[in-house]
Amino acid sequence: MATRDHPAAVDADAVVIGAGPAGLWAAFELGLQTLAVHVVDSLPHAGGQCAELYPDKPIYDIPGVPVCTGQELAHHLLQQLQPLQVPLHLGQTVAELHADRTGQGEGWRLHTAQGMTLRCRALVIAAGVGAFVPRPLAVPGLEAWQDQQVFYTDPPPDVWLDRHVVVVGPGEAAVRLALHTAAHGAARVTLLHRTDRFTIDPALDDELQAAIGAARVHLCLGQPVAVLSDPDGRLLALEVATARDERLSLPVDVLLPRLGLHPRLGPIAEWGLAMERKHLVVEPSTLQTSTPGIYAVGDVAHYPGKRKLILCGFHEATLAAWAIAERLRPGQRIPLEYTTTSPRLRALLGADAP
Ligand SMILES: Cc1cc2nc3c(=O)[nH]c(=O)nc-3n(C[C@H](O)[C@H](O)[C@H](O)COP(=O)(O)OP(=O)(O)OC[C@H]3O[C@@H](n4cnc5c(N)ncnc54)[C@H](O)[C@@H]3O)c2cc1C
Structure with missing residues (x-):
């Protein structure tokens, strides 16, 4: 699932910037919507702050997981994402964002500092406190x-x-x-x-x-x-x-x-999205930013009552994925399905594989 080879250009339904907990969960939920999703992160590994800043420290407030370390959480999220075969482009820092009206209607074109191009119809910014760059x-x-x-x-x-x-x-x-x-x-x-x-x-x-x-x-x-x-x-x-x-x-x-490394929000702050104190202002029921088609989840997102906690990022990522599915499939009803009972979701997750 995690690819380290970087194709020159990729086309996707959705791109997620950031492979921290919120970005990985957004990829999972987008995958459950059978949208083609790619994840990009500047670090050489997934997990965001959990893997970079406190890999060995215990986390006690992930619902249903009494305790796990930052690294264990990253590992579990990757394991959970695995059946959905989402490509992770690691070591790639998104530097530029352009509107892209070629291809399948309106969308976005992203360029990384390392020379990769990604085109997508919806963008999820899960950049946390920013890209980690060497001090x-x-x-x-x-x-x-x-x-x-x-x-x-x-x-x-x-x-x-x-x-x-x-x-x-x-x-x-x-x-x-x-x-x-x-x-x-x-x-x-x-x-x-x-x-x-x-x-x-x-x-x-x-x-x-x-x-x-x-x-x-x-x-x-x-x-x-x-x-x-x-x-x-x-x-x-x-x-x-x-x-x-x-x-x-x-x-x-x-x-x-x-x-060591320190986080820099960098170019994301220059993309013309509404911001409040270095955070992207979103509409809380969809997590859409001030630009239609661009969403923000996790620590980078701001709305009244926002709390910078991993479980809040999971919730935001879920709502954003549903909003994206509705946007990309206009007129289609997106039904609520349970992974426990939905044959479609169980098949996607390989739950009934021998
Ligand atoms: C010491 C410490 C302990 C914590 N303990 C807890 C706890 O017990 N419980 C809890 O709920 N929360 C805890 N937190 C907070 C929690 O880690 C964050 O809320 C969470 O990591 C936010 O997840 P995220 O996915 O939004 O962002 P992040 O984890 O910050 O991930 C963002 C990712 O985006 C990438 N990125 C950014 N910009 C770009 C770009 N331009 N191009 C490519 N990639 C980019 C970064 O490299 C990073 O990997 C703790 C935080 C710290 C520092």
Whole structure:
């Protein structure tokens, strides 16, 4: 069901932006309406905030599930979606939205920053607090080397082969990357962090200490404050302020900041949809935004009495899917069916498969 290959263009009845709990549930409900639905998310995995911000923390207020972690909830939602074969386009950030009057009547054309195009007749924005993007390393002028010597996503191995790599960050992503580059051909790997305490589990900490002990990874404690470059404009070193307020020069060929991700609503705020304090204003019985055919559900949606809870997102996603089915099938009655008893829904879900 979750495809990682990204076709150049797809046509769908509905596209859902965001594979958080609200987006995954919208895809499920749209699938039950036998609408062709595609889901797009900027993260490399589904689950939104639950998977990204609190994968191991327990959630106690999903009705019928006394307790599950953020990651378990994402897993269960994907499992539930599985029979409906909804394509998930992960690692794709929707950057542009255009009205599309070609094809089957009025619709929408979306472009992702990674080069994918999707056309649809209805759009569900389930973007939560926004697309998760890497937190930048705040050193003046550093952006000049982005994607040349400074990489916020993992570059191919030949970039670091035989090079002096500096990984910056406090957590698992930074530590794993330091260990990985050290084990795969970097000339020297330095892990740069303010303190010698990392927010990692004990097993990974043991691995890190062993690598430091064997001089496979070098630890540098301090805060980068400036860059040093050569006359050809090549990044040569970071100037690092230590805890004792000394300055040291740390040579660098390849800089890999891994400071975590932060959400940005980004282009969605520029699509001309009515907004209230960075949220999309919707009509609560259909979840339609100020533009007909565009719906918003979950944390990104705003209406009087809105509560940012997962179960509210599920309810909104359900109402939006019904409203979309009615919009795309004008004049047709959309009957209420129970998954327990409806032969049509049971067949869709593979419930009677041997
Ligand atoms: C620490 C913590 C604990 C919480 N605990 C609970 C709890 O116990 N119970 C509860 O009900 N709620 C809890 N919440 C809130 C809950 O996680 C949110 O209400 C829920 O995740 C909202 O779901 P969503 O699908 O609307 O958005 P999100 O989960 O934010 O998912 C949105 C997705 O959209 C993607 N996206 C955004 N913009 C784009 C774009 N342009 N292109 C592609 N993809 C995009 C993002 O990458 C993201 O994956 C908690 C939140 C936090 C931070």
